[in-house]
Amino acid sequence: MTTPRPRVALVTGGSGGIGRAAAERLARDGFALGVHYSGNRDRAEAVVREVVAAGGQAIAVGGDVADDGAMTAAFDAVEEAFGGVDVVVHTAAVMVLGPIAELDLDDLDRMHRTNIRGTFVVSRQAARRVRRGGAIINFSTTVTRTRFPAYGAYVASKAAVEGMTLILARELRGKDITVNAVAPGPTATPMFLDGKDEATVDALAKAAPLERLAEPADIAETVAFLAGPARWVNGQVLFTNGGLA
Template identity: 65%
Template sequence: MTGGSGGIGGAVARRLAADGTAVVIHYSGGAARAEAVVESVTAAGGTAVALPGDIAEPTEMSELFDAAERRFGGIDVVVNTAGIMRLAPLAEMELDAFDRMHRVNVRGTFVVSQLAARRLPPGGALINFSTSVTRLQQPGYGGYAATKGAVEAMTLILARELRGRDVTVNTVAPGPTATPLFVEGKSEEQIAGIAAAAPLERLGTPEDIAEAVAFLAGPGGRWINGQVLFSNGGIA
């Protein structure tokens, strides 16, 4: 899984490992965080390894897929949580910030999805990540939401292109989730206001999102294909 050293990625890794899945935790710049996730998985009796790579570079990601196949004999599930977010009104956003989001969120998803499409066996699953902001249309999120809209389009079309392969392709779109990245730079008042917006009147947790991924990755999700699953407590 890509982005496995992040708050949501780490929770997904631990949840899938709890189901008996051997997990490859990809990271780009967070080696220490990735190793911490590996330690938490193995401490709970699971199997995990951390491997580096630039998500937007086909050669590096192909080598990561090769390493996973050599170590575990194959790849059954690909979860693509890697992504970055830069916020600013569209009229004020620096083009470099938008380009970086596009490189990671769009090109990176394309690279990983292409490799998954070529390598996943029958019964396999690809799970990409979008965001509920594509529905919320919040000011300041235009550049970020644009990259995630591209992820949704790419994912849903790929599901149709893999007709006859018995491989499911879906996207999980989290709402506001209590991760360090979300909390950073926000006041307690801002966080409370965002939490109150959902009918369940709380923020999501990384574990909430991990449950959605585990469903799509497991036998219960085999009839879910070509969909965007909004895991957001009803906020949108």
């Protein structure tokens, strides 16, 4: 009897935070994984070793998400290793906070390069590569609704992600590929916690009715839903925030 081939997922930013949790969750669902990293190969390799030790399949792939050549090579490597790509989870992002009147324009450009151009490059590759029955899952933020001060530049980049996601879902008509975005609320990741004092973190933790920060694993459950059974959810932004907004 022929063993069914595993479904295959490429997770950008898969070496840490929400990306790592998503990769680990999809591995438990039987996906073979491309674990993408930008600057820390060791962390990506640690995820790969963990998945393989649990009986799964995974490789590490690197590169700047905003570099089309690097992402072409990353998709090529995953296809060569596992025969194709069924799901792309694009979590890689940069967040720099500051009032609009004061934010350094170099920080604005850096966020736009990673968050907007990076999403466009990865979505472009995914639209060409993902097999029928697959899913493309981008990442926005709940702050597009809560509109917290100091998030203006970051929200601008993530609002662009939402726009791209909703349009791509319609451009892929007839291909049986879903395209959605996940918009987490405050989540206990290094990117979220960086630069925030304890009082700020406590206030954000109590803001949602569930009165805690999300853990990366909470967000990974939404990713697993969109990557698997959610075949009738398409062209949507799923606000995964414990009722914050």
